[in-house]
């Protein structure tokens with residue numbers, strides 16, 4: 001029934017539970033599972049102040065952009081491990097930078113995603129809101145099936 005599932009992850013509890021649910025579905029339907037994380041800012045090419053002395057000593061240049069990318073990949077690899085441990089066989093990760101809704105909806109359109117599985121909420125702290133801005137806008141903008149997980 002489903003061939004390609006997309007799980008947008010932001011490191012939050014609901015997004016992890018979305019990855020778990022999607023892993024189960026991908027196993028049942030033998031579907032590809034793509035995990036996407038969108039960095040909302042890319043960071044500068046400067047070495048952060050705290051690392052400057054160290055980078056002179058060791059000749060290692062770690063920029064703010066590198067650190068932000070690493071954090072993005074940690075979120076993705078955490079979700080990938082969880083998904084694989086819970087039955088996902090064909091699993092891939094994707095890191096993008098920019099507007100989350102634009103990247104998520106473009107990926108859905110261009111790659112034949114037939115189900116997007118997201119957290120209802122994410123890392124935001126507005127109490128009492130049923131859906132966050134990303135899950136709300138993706139659900140409205142996309143033509144494919146959409147499952148939101150608490």
Ligand SMILES: Nc1ncnc2c1ncn2[C@@H]1O[C@H](COP(=O)(O)OP(=O)(O)OP(=O)(O)O)[C@@H](O)[C@H]1O
Nearest residue numbers: 008009015038118119121122123124132133134135
């Ligand atoms: N930067 C992102 N990259 C990938 N997926 C994301 C990103 N941000 C949110 N999501 C997905 O959307 C779901 C809902 O998060 P959303 O950001 O909409 O809610 P929120 O953080 O509670 O509220 P808001 O961000 O509007 O203050 C997350 O569980 C995750 O599945």
Ligand SMILES: [Mg+2]
Nearest residue numbers: 122123124132
């Ligand atoms: Mg959010």
